[in-house]
Amino acid sequence: MMLNSEETTRAIEVMGEMFPNATTSLTKTDPYHFMLSVILSAQTTDKAVNLVTPALFERYKTPVDLANASQAEVESYIKTIGLYRNKARFLIKCSQELVERFNGVVPKTRKELMSLSGVGRKTADVVLAECFGIPAFAVDTHVSRVAKRLGMVPADSDVLTIEKILMQKVPQDLWIKGHHRMIFWGRYQCMARNPKCSSCPLLDICPEGRSRV
Ligand code: SF4
Numbered sequence: 001m002m003l004n005s006e007e008t009t010r011a012i013e014v015m016g017e018m019f020p021n022a023t024t025s026l027t028k029t030d031p032y033h034f035m036l037s038v039i040l041s042a043q044t045t046d047k048a049v050n051l052v053t054p055a056l057f058e059r060y061k062t063p064v065d066l067a068n069a070s071q072a073e074v075e076s077y078i079k080t081i082g083l084y085r086n087k088a089r090f091l092i093k094c095s096q097e098l099v100e101r102f103n104g105v106v107p108k109t110r111k112e113l114m115s116l117s118g119v120g121r122k123t124a125d126v127v128l129a130e131c132f133g134i135p136a137f138a139v140d141t142h143v144s145r146v147a148k149r150l151g152m153v154p155a156d157s158d159v160l161t162i163e164k165i166l167m168q169k170v171p172q173d174l175w176i177k178g179h180h181r182m183i184f185w186g187r188y189q190c191m192a193r194n195p196k197c198s199s200c201p202l203l204d205i206c207p208e209g210r211s212r213v
Pocket of ligand 1: 149150191196197200203207208209210
């Protein structure tokens with residue numbers, strides 16, 4: 001049984017009661033540097049990203065600085081995080097494109113953001129939401145797992161389908177908060193390996209939880 005719109009919204013409200021301060025764990029900066037942080041956060045923790053970005057952003061203050069940077073030097077600032085070679089390439093390329101096509105200013109549409117190197121749909125959604133307050137429901141690994149376990153979306157849904165269904169079921173003013181709450185829920189309550197089902201306030205509506213306890 002799938003959760004309907006009302007139940008999905010209620011579940012996200014319950015998550016908000018447990019995690020009222022759920023928000024991005026990445027250090028908030030200006031849109032340009034925040035976008036770079038989101039690119040760096042792919043398949044690594046926000047904590048690891050926050051450790052490397054102060055020195056990186058001090059060295060490269062503007063898109064022009066990074067557009068002219070050497071790959072090796074950028075790598076030296078981010079080598080403690082996963083996929084650093086690819087990410088260094090993305091940071092430079094993305095900055096070059098930003099300078100060439102957007103006058104160095106981070107665009108405010110998903111389409112334009114996704115035209116930049118290293119910026120996929122999730123990164124674009126996070127930038128729109130966090131930097132410009134534009135409603136988006138970014139789907140990462142936690143959001144995806146939690147939505148499937150709770151039956152908010154079909155178990156075989158891909159990321160785009162999950163995003164579309166959540167945006168249909170949840171009122172727009174809850175999209176950004178819902179994204180953060182589901183991430184916190186996935187990190188601290190409904191973890192990939194050992195979800196805390198027996199003490200979960202959503203157990204009565206959760207098909208996965210009921211099959212586990
Ligand atoms: Fe996750 Fe278990 Fe809670 Fe369901 S009951 S949301 S699987 S922790």
